[in-house]
Amino acid sequence: MTTSRRAVPYTLLAIATLAILSLPLGLRAVASPADPAASGPASPRALTPSAAPLDAVRLAGPVVLWTGATATYATFGPAVSGKAVSGRAYSALSSAASAAATWSFPPPGQTGQISQGPLCLTIPAGAPGTPVTATTCGASPAQQISLVASANGAALRSAASATNFVDFSPSASAFQTHVQDRGDGVQTSLLKPAGQAVLSVATVTKGAVGTATVSGRGTPGAAVLNGTQSARVGTDGRWSMTVVGADPAGATVRFAQSINGQLYTHADAVITAWPVRPAAPVAETFFPDDITQDAIVRGKGQTGATVEVRSGDSVIGSATVVAGTWSTSIASLGSGEHPLSVTQTATGLQSPPRELSIDYGAAVSITEPADGTTTS
Structure with missing residues (x-):
């Protein structure tokens, strides 16, 4: 829809409200790590000792x-x-x-x-x-x-x-x-x-959505298993693994320590929820009664998000969403209708754009009196 200063000064643009997809806890495959909003279901992975290569840990x-x-x-x-x-x-x-x-x-x-x-x-x-x-x-x-x-x-x-x-x-x-x-x-x-140590998790560092690097300590030379993934405990007793396929809603991932083909102790890593890509914000244009004032773009969004209004590639207005609402003024773009694009960014992820337009009406021209003459 188009808001026109000339024809419809106070018309509001109705937009669908924000919807957030809630996902169950567990291990999942990520459809496309490059797209934070994409995910697909997969069965939880079981721990399998055969996933580990031959260990060289001595017995004592x-x-x-x-x-x-x-x-x-x-x-x-x-x-x-x-x-x-x-x-x-x-x-x-x-x-x-x-x-x-x-x-x-x-x-x-x-x-x-x-x-x-x-x-x-x-x-x-x-x-x-x-x-x-x-x-x-x-x-x-x-x-x-x-x-x-x-x-x-x-x-x-x-x-x-x-x-x-x-x-x-x-x-x-x-x-x-x-x-x-x-x-x-x-x-x-x-x-x-020999030298068996209890497997432990020390740090969890989240990467792209669905991935996290987990590190900890274990028995030197032992294998650390997480489903089909495995890592080796170094001679210093430390191990590290980049987990893939964890649920964007958060996951508790279990690791097991395999020594000479046998599982000895396990440890859990709690990976807090990755941010969810926000939906496009609600947006509308508004012209104040005072024609000397700038037009306003306003609407609803995710509290704390930063909203940006663009005309082409240029950001012409921005605001922070407070208590679910936001508003920003924009300088005149000149006569005629102008397309706008509005996005909101939260937790480092940008929403899809909300497309709308603003119409300043036709340019004013004077036909009488003739140019250069005056009337009284």
């Missing part, structure tokens, strides 16, 4: 060997350089676990050193009954140890010999080699990720 814990010969639980003692690893037998696993020394193991399924500080478990080649010792960690095949599947845990065997396994000698209160696996096995259920 009290080392207890179930021994088939005596049906007891033998504990690994502390490492003493050049000495046979001492042991003691217990009838109950719980008693042995509380008394055993802690050693560090390679990740499951991998061959590597079993260590305690600078000393490594050494399983030599040679005749059965050769002492299993703790020696300075190096490149010796006797220190490259595999955990071989056993009926009662994981039998220990080094790369130095395909037939020598670890056995416990009650008479020597120490460990030695045995020619074959008799079902003896380390109780791997006692082993936990």
